[in-house]
Amino acid sequence: MGGTHGTETTAGPVLGPVSPEETGATGEAGGNPEAMAAVTRAVRAVLPANAVVSDRIELRTYECDGLAHYRVTPALVVLPQTTEQLAAVVRACAEHGVPFVARGSGTGLSGGALPRADGVLVVTSRMRTIHEIRPADQRAVVDPGVLNLDVTHAATPTGYYYAPDPSSQQICSIGGNLAENSGGAHCLKYGFTTNHVLGAEFVTPQGEVVQLGGLAPDAPGYDLLGAVVGSEGTLGIATRAVVKLTRLPQEVRTLLAGFASTDDAGAATSAIIGAGIVPAAIEMMDALAIEAAEAATHCDYPAGAGAVLVVELDGPAVEVEHEFAQVERTCREHGAFALRVATDATERALIWKGRKSAFAAVGRISPDYIVQDGVIPRTALPGVLRAIAELSASSGVRVANVFHAGDGNLHPLVLFDDAVEGAGKAAEEVSGAILDLCIGSGGSITGEHGVGIDKAAYMPKMFSDEDLDTMQLVRCAFDPDGIANPGKVFPTPRLCGEVPGKKRGAPHPLVAAGKAEAF
């Protein structure tokens, strides 16, 4: 089995004490057929025939997102083209108490868009109009299905671009980025999605269309937009986004440095930032990750390197030149044995190609792998990397490291062969232990892939019950009926019974079945 492409195998990320299925997080197939039938009728009345998918074979192609290990066939898939259509779908769901899950391009790595077997999957891939590019205002207004890189393509002729750059930027959508608060290599300097979204047209779980924020920065009142960005589809669906455009830098310089070990590369990273330089990006790859990238893209990284750093500086030419010299010196002082400077866009693209395709490329050196995503304080890098290496050595499970070193955002890739008895389980244990290492170092269980279904069970390791209850209050304020992507982010699906507002007669079936608690 390649990568995390799921089958009936048991390979996959650690689920913690309770699996999503046991919690009822993904719904029961055929559950509540009358409500589903009513919703289907309602959406067929407002959407064109080709925008409603109910054929079983076709539904199955929506079973998973970029985390293919978890698979659930949705009861219905809809592909609205307008805000009105999307809102009508959500209203139908609200009216009949049917859960819905939003999906953009389906590239998420935490199963955030994993469908509900008893719900509607709302896919925004046909909402892909770029409404406005306003370079003078540094704004773009786009549909949620517009691809991240397409915003940059549209803005580049005017001298601007869209800064957040997840590795999947060629295909991931702005709506998905907004839901996941996506990051990327250059977020070290430019910040995450939340720093680049100024407004959104938003469909609430009741199907109302509201405006959050706007073209101007920092709207008065509560920062509801701030709550929505990164809420992983649990508060509603963005149907339009106002994003900030960033001026194309006058100068970009990219350096590829080869080191003997990740210790050296990690120390160089801390030294660069310690010197007061904020590069646009500092990315690290270890020997195994380099091997995979070479196999996939022939990126020509230095032979024999135990680790490489990709350091990119951008900004005014004078500043970049000065700092670049300092970065080169710092790398050499920390043992860099090979330095390559990209002199043009083609060479820069080749350096980045190796890095950006690394996840998928790992499929070339291992039949299966788990992509982990954790954050640690930057200074803890050498120690944690050493601990991961020890874990790997003692367990015999290979771990490739590709990550945003500048942010301390680790992406260990835990390799295994599912055809080998017990290999999947061993890999899961290593993957889980890595997260424990992150938490133990004062870090977090996810840097940018989100919690989704994959890490919901890990939330109690980071947060107390009180913390989680407080977050739940926010969710209930938006979605008292719990129909917006239920079962994601929080370890146990909780309902909002105690929250003032609508309360329906009979206890919720999940409560009755003992699978959820009323909150």
Place this chain on the structure above:
Amino acid sequence: MTTTPERSGPVPLGVPAPGAFDAHHPPSAELVSDCVHCGFCLTTCPTYTLWGEEMDSPRGRIYLMKSGLEGEPMTDSMVQHFDACLGCMACVTACPSGVQYDKLIEATRAQVERNHTRTPKDRALRTAIFALFPHKRRLRALRAYQRTGMPALVRRTGLLERFAPKLAMMASLAPPPPDKREPIPARTPAVGRRRAVVGLLTGCVQGEFFPGVNAATVRVLAAEGCDVIVPQAQGCCGALSVHNGRDEEAKRFARRTVDAFEAAGVDAVVVNAAGCGSSMKEYALLLADDPAYAQRVEAFAARVRDVSEILAELGSVAPRHPLEVSVAYHDACHLAHAQGVRAQPRALLREIPGLELREIAESAICCGSAGIWNVLNPEPARELGDRKAANIAATGASLLVTANPGCLMQVAASLQRRGARIGMAHTVEVLDASIRGLPPSALGVP
């Protein structure tokens, strides 16, 4: 650990699910499993670009194959999405995991042809296409009909569009017949020192619709020091058949092509149509089960070269005359994605003094021609063609250059609809014009 189970496996009917495929070369489960579902292939997939739905993306189609291997039956809806694939292989270029979608879809298409019953209308159209295209004499008869003036009459009445929109599409694609045919000799000696002996595949569509391309190919190869042999026994290479799952027919064409060129004893087999070259390079896979050919065909396939490849390998000796023209170079999918030939034609064009090369935006996305796809799917093909034509027009170039007859016909139709004034030529025609010192107007540059 427990994982989310398959919630929607085969419907439990009490009998084992048959699955979509028979045992004769089903799409390989191992190749299917190479896909990690990352979605990097979606961006350049023409059908995903058009419709934005998962089942009409490479990732989705692989998922359908996987479902079929796991027991899902071959339903009409499943087949519809396999059929909708243009086979442009942009996804193969885009895939970081090295998924061999080309092999997967080819195996799947053959399974579809064997195991799926098409509607009578669809069957009739496919039969008509395959009774016509791979046969030079029949194509020639069509050309004769075009020359009578009847087509214009039929077009004016709009009858064809009303009753057979797909045939109307076919008729509208065919360029007007050339005034005179230049005969292609069986052997053309090298000019100056002989550097190679090559065979030329003259092709069916190329030969009948664009005979000037073959004549130019012969002249350029000879000028660059090649003896050019045109085996008279050659026929269709089988590309259209293999790309449409017509396995047995494709094998027949392949055997005949191998025989014809083996007998000619050439160093290289030169092809100037991207689709043909890509298929011929993959003959080894097609004839792997044929003991009489399995060995020979590998040697044959290794000798196949696109004309731009062999010219780049040889390096130019014939002097180039200036050609003051701005050129938009269009990557034919079966040249760029299937054969990885991108740099050579560009390098050859750049050698021409005075020629300015411009890149077309979204170059990785297919123009919608895709063999006979545009005949079978006229509406979406037109959308893709118009998108390509808009990108071409945006370059402001006065000459469009590409290496495949299908692309030329498709893009010409779209450019015509836009009212764009732009010349169109095969790469080798541009080289020919430069070597012979012809003006840009000889290439139809307005």
